Amino acid sequence: MSEKNSPILEVKGLKTHFFTKHGVSKAVDGIDFTLRKGETLGIVGESGCGKSITSLSILRLIPSPPGKIAGGQVLYKGKDLVTLSEDEMRKIRGNEISMIFQEPMTSLNPVIPVGEQIAEALRLHQGMRKKEAWIKAVEMLRLVGIPSPEKRAKQEPFQLSGGMRQRVMIAMALACTPEVLIADEPTTALDVTIQAQILELIKDLQKKIGMGVIMITHDLGVVSETCDKVAVMYAGNIIEHAPTEKIFTNPKHPYTQGLLNSLPKIHEDQEELQTIEGSVPSPYNLPAGCRFASRCPHQKPLCHLQKPDLIEQNDGVKVRCWMYTDEWTKHTEKEGAVK
Amino acid sequence: MMMFIFRRLIQTIPVVIGVTFVVFFIMQLVPGDPAVLLAGEGASKETVNAIREQLGLNRPLLVQYFDYLLNVFQGDFGTSLKNSQPVLDEIMVRLPITMELAFFSIIITIVLGMAAGIISAVKPYSLTDTSVMLVALLGISLPSFWFGLMMMYFFSVKLQILPVAGWDSILHVILPALTLGAGGAAIVARMTRSSMLEVIRQDYIRTARAKGLREHVIIYKHALRNALIPVITVVGLQFGALLGGTVLVESIFAINGLGRMIVDAIRMRDLPVVQGGVLAASLIFVIVNLFVDVFYRFFNKRIELN
Amino acid sequence: MVTAAEKKVLLKVEHLKQYFPVKSDSIFKPKAVVKAVDDISFHLYEGETLSIVGESGCGKSTTGRAILRLDEPTDGNVLYSGKDILSLNNKEMRKLRGDLQVIFQDPFASLNPRQTVKHILNEAMAIQNVVEKPKRMERMLELLGYVGLPQEALDRYPHEFSGGQRQRIGIARALAVDPKLIICDEAVSALDVSIQAQILNLLKKLQNQFQLTFLFISHDLSVVKHISDRVMVMYLGKIVEIADKKNLFDSPLHPYTKALLSSIPVPNPVLKRERVILKGDVPSPINPPSGCRFHTRCPFATEKCKSEEPALRELTENHFVSCHFAEQLSQ
Numbered sequence: 001m002s003e004k005n006s007p008i009l010e011v012k013g014l015k016t017h018f019f020t021k022h023g024v025s026k027a028v029d030g031i032d033f034t035l036r037k038g039e040t041l042g043i044v045g046e047s048g049c050g051k052s053i054t055s056l057s058i059l060r061l062i063p064s065p066p067g068k069i070a071g072g073q074v075l076y077k078g079k080d081l082v083t084l085s086e087d088e089m090r091k092i093r094g095n096e097i098s099m100i101f102q103e104p105m106t107s108l109n110p111v112i113p114v115g116e117q118i119a120e121a122l123r124l125h126q127g128m129r130k131k132e133a134w135i136k137a138v139e140m141l142r143l144v145g146i147p148s149p150e151k152r153a154k155q156e157p158f159q160l161s162g163g164m165r166q167r168v169m170i171a172m173a174l175a176c177t178p179e180v181l182i183a184d185e186p187t188t189a190l191d192v193t194i195q196a197q198i199l200e201l202i203k204d205l206q207k208k209i210g211m212g213v214i215m216i217t218h219d220l221g222v223v224s225e226t227c228d229k230v231a232v233m234y235a236g237n238i239i240e241h242a243p244t245e246k247i248f249t250n251p252k253h254p255y256t257q258g259l260l261n262s263l264p265k266i267h268e269d270q271e272e273l274q275t276i277e278g279s280v281p282s283p284y285n286l287p288a289g290c291r292f293a294s295r296c297p298h299q300k301p302l303c304h305l306q307k308p309d310l311i312e313q314n315d316g317v318k319v320r321c322w323m324y325t326d327e328w329t330k331h332t333e334k335e336g337a338v339k
Numbered sequence: 340m341m342m343f344i345f346r347r348l349i350q351t352i353p354v355v356i357g358v359t360f361v362v363f364f365i366m367q368l369v370p371g372d373p374a375v376l377l378a379g380e381g382a383s384k385e386t387v388n389a390i391r392e393q394l395g396l397n398r399p400l401l402v403q404y405f406d407y408l409l410n411v412f413q414g415d416f417g418t419s420l421k422n423s424q425p426v427l428d429e430i431m432v433r434l435p436i437t438m439e440l441a442f443f444s445i446i447i448t449i450v451l452g453m454a455a456g457i458i459s460a461v462k463p464y465s466l467t468d469t470s471v472m473l474v475a476l477l478g479i480s481l482p483s484f485w486f487g488l489m490m491m492y493f494f495s496v497k498l499q500i501l502p503v504a505g506w507d508s509i510l511h512v513i514l515p516a517l518t519l520g521a522g523g524a525a526i527v528a529r530m531t532r533s534s535m536l537e538v539i540r541q542d543y544i545r546t547a548r549a550k551g552l553r554e555h556v557i558i559y560k561h562a563l564r565n566a567l568i569p570v571i572t573v574v575g576l577q578f579g580a581l582l583g584g585t586v587l588v589e590s591i592f593a594i595n596g597l598g599r600m601i602v603d604a605i606r607m608r609d610l611p612v613v614q615g616g617v618l619a620a621s622l623i624f625v626i627v628n629l630f631v632d633v634f635y636r637f638f639n640k641r642i643e644l645n
Numbered sequence: 646m647v648t649a650a651e652k653k654v655l656l657k658v659e660h661l662k663q664y665f666p667v668k669s670d671s672i673f674k675p676k677a678v679v680k681a682v683d684d685i686s687f688h689l690y691e692g693e694t695l696s697i698v699g700e701s702g703c704g705k706s707t708t709g710r711a712i713l714r715l716d717e718p719t720d721g722n723v724l725y726s727g728k729d730i731l732s733l734n735n736k737e738m739r740k741l742r743g744d745l746q747v748i749f750q751d752p753f754a755s756l757n758p759r760q761t762v763k764h765i766l767n768e769a770m771a772i773q774n775v776v777e778k779p780k781r782m783e784r785m786l787e788l789l790g791y792v793g794l795p796q797e798a799l800d801r802y803p804h805e806f807s808g809g810q811r812q813r814i815g816i817a818r819a820l821a822v823d824p825k826l827i828i829c830d831e832a833v834s835a836l837d838v839s840i841q842a843q844i845l846n847l848l849k850k851l852q853n854q855f856q857l858t859f860l861f862i863s864h865d866l867s868v869v870k871h872i873s874d875r876v877m878v879m880y881l882g883k884i885v886e887i888a889d890k891k892n893l894f895d896s897p898l899h900p901y902t903k904a905l906l907s908s909i910p911v912p913n914p915v916l917k918r919e920r921v922i923l924k925g926d927v928p929s930p931i932n933p934p935s936g937c938r939f940h941t942r943c944p945f946a947t948e949k950c951k952s953e954e955p956a957l958r959e960l961t962e963n964h965f966v967s968c969h970f971a972e973q974l975s976q
């Protein structure tokens with residue numbers, strides 16, 4: 001394994017639960033993945049699957065109460081972020097692991113000039129002096145493609161468009177050249193033509209800086225264009241984990257298949273879109289067996305009894321489904337025999 | 340922005356005229372005939388009528404009003420019935436004192452109120468929060484004169500560490516300013532708390548945390564600046580209540596300010612002084628409100644355009 | 646599908662303008678105006694689905710609202726079955742509204758949280774008086790059946806339903822009054838992909854069942870491709886291209902349409918394609934660029950584009966585009 005592809009972030013068995021008066025919400029319930037240097041990992045899923053909570057958990061930004069990291073490890077440079085002190089965590093946030101959020105309109109402080117919002121991170125983490133930090137902040141704005149950065153740095157967010165604000169967020173996140181960038185739905189709130197610009201920008205900067213990127217999105221198109229590997233989440237678990245191409249050309253898990261089939265595709269003609277019956281189980285009341293079983297066209301009694309593990313197949317794809325285990329063939333044989 | 344200030348200034352004119360109108364006509368409702376009062380006890384009917392003629396009190400009210408208005412714009416607020424001195428002179432002597440009192444009281448309101456509000460907001464629903472809010476509730480509910488008298492009794496009479504009355508040193512300022520400012524402080528505390536709680540929930544605070552900023556930087560630099568914007572309006576509005584409160588506080592602590600002047604004049608039926616004093620207080624209020632409006636508008640513009 | 650022979654024009658929009666005044670700071674400066682929709686004309690044929698696509702600020706939602714007179718248009722004509730809608734008084738307009746219904750984007754905000762489903766449907770029917778009181782219950786159950794909601798839904802409140810279900814309620818409400826035309830304003834944008842699929846299938850089914858005409862407003866070209874017969878692309882208050890769906894997607898003529906199509910991230914990593922990534926931001930609709938509004942971001946812009954506004958003209962059959970160089974660019 002070359003140094004270029006060494007793992008920088010390893011998440012093992014991460015669990016984040018919320019303790020509310022309605023009960024315990026197991027929003028993230030056992031997540032495993034590895035991010036390597038220079039790689040883009042996509043975490044994809046529909047609303048409520050736990051992908052945003054996963055990213056917030058990595059940086060320990062979960063509001064606590066009522067949330068709590070209930071188990072697992074997040075290994076970064078040999079340290080477990082889950083057990084780190086708050087002070088040590090602060091040194092990592094915005095410095096070695098940065099995050100950009102979905103809503104550029106509300107994610108920047110409305111009364112502080114954007115240049116200052118970048119400069120303060122530089123002063124804090126890199127120990128720069130005021131003037132130095134300001135010059136670097138303007139440089140960052142130039143790097144992310146904002147015209148007249150010296151002028152813009154003194155402006156407040158309301159004077160910038162949505163696309164520009166997102167660029168500012170990126171500049172802020174990358175100012176201290178982090179090892180990992182977590183992008184939580186960075187383009188969902190933007191127009192499609194601006195979205196293309198921003199994704200292109202992130203890709204460029206990733207190549208320049210050599211960081212790992214975790215791209216969280218519900219948009220499979222975005223995943224296809226930007227990610228090297230994909231983890232598909234459903235009801236708090238990863239149900240399929242594979243290189244991007246394999247997910248699209250040969251999806252294994254019935255949920256992934258259902259998701260891909262329900263997409264209206266620009267380059268194909270479809271009469272009727274395929275849909276997935278039923279709805280996502282509540283995180284307060286998760287079923288005992290496979291969480292997708294009740295909606296699965298291939299469901300069997302085995303699926304309802306026990307939750308399958310995330311198992312790696314011969315082609316390197318990891319999938320959490322009984323169909324890809326020996327138990328399945330035994331089960332169906334049994335059924336055949338009985339019939 | 341300049342346009343806004345200009346427009347507001349223009350708007351102030353009808354307001355000021357309206358104030359003079361209201362003040363004048365309210366005075367007409369006060370029982371007691373000024374001519375009789377001026378003539379004194381036991382004056383003959385002819386004397387009273389002569390005085391009435393002389394003062395022009397038998398002209399139609401509207402005429403009297405316009406005359407009054409003209410005088411006001413020329414700086415003539417009338418003449419005291421007691422000492423025949425121009426009312427404006429008396430006002431100008433007392434005004435600075437009241438302004439000082441108001442100034443210190445507002446400082447108390449702001450400093451105490453915001454501090455309490457921030458402390459509560461940082462640890463919501465904790466024991467600190469509940470106790471501070473309880474004290475705030477008391478501050479709003481307890482009558483200020485009772486509060487003032489209690490403090491005077493405790494600190495000046497019993498403990499003898501603060502003077503009872505007068506206005507000579509900084510020590511004289513403490514109790515009156517506290518009395519006057521406490522009610523406003525309580526309101527500001529509650530307002531600050533709720534505003535801070537709302538701001539802390541915003542996305543940009545989450546971004547600030549994600550940057551690894553220290554908690555106190557997040558509270559004071561990022562949250563407070565946004566949270567204080569609605570609080571500023573409240574403080575501005577409090578000023579009006581404050582002016583009204585000076586009447587009581589100056590009387591209790593024997594301070595020679597505008598409020599006390601008005602109270603004494605009422606007691607002595609010195610109507611021109613009462614009229615002049617009320618007019619002066621109203622004008623101050625209008626001016627202060629203008630400043631608050633401009634100030635608020637300046638801050639709001641950034642939020643509006645966001 | 647509607648064949649060319651059967652094409653009857655249901656709605657005709659002529660030179661529609663919708664300007665919104667912007668508060669100005671000074672009495673000396675002229676009042677600024679947002680030209681949200683700036684002189685557009687198009688037809689809507691009976692039984693078809695015409696989609697209006699564009700990015701934020703292009704005027705697509707404003708067009709929908711203007712047609713329904715939810716905002717009074719600044720200028721222009723809207724002819725429904727030959728009748729000029731804009732000249733009707735309140736009473737006449739109200740009667741017409743039964744024919745023109747709308748489904749909004751936000752399934753959370755467009756239903757009154759204090760009304761049960763029964764109440765919502767009943768109110769719709771009562772206002773338009775399409776069904777007599779005794780028959781209403783029967784009709785309500787029928788409607789729920791069409792949109793795939795259970796009978797029990799009648800006594801429940803909006804907050805007890807999911808986003809997709811609320812959208813179904815919105816559709817049922819629109820259907821309750823026997824409409825001819827339904828305007829869908831980003832009707833599926835707020836829904837998860839799998840729910841979106843369900844709703845799109847439902848809309849298609851209902852269109853066939855009730856011979857409905859749809860004006861489908863969306864920013865999502867993939868959805869638009871799936872559901873439309875014809876597509877209209879808008880940019881900064883102007884129409885830049887109108888065509889049959891197949892023609893628009895297979896051979897787009899306007900540079901903006903091409904850029905739009907190539908910006909969409911495609912869930913197919915194997916597909917190789919040429920991407921046109923536009924530079925710069927969308928200009929402000931208060932001060933739109935001179936000449937062709939797209940010239941500031943167009944990779945092919947010339948001096949002519951800066952000074953002269955191109956007219957919407959028919960290039961190939963039923964394919965309209967407003968670009969000076971559409972012929973040359975399509976080579």
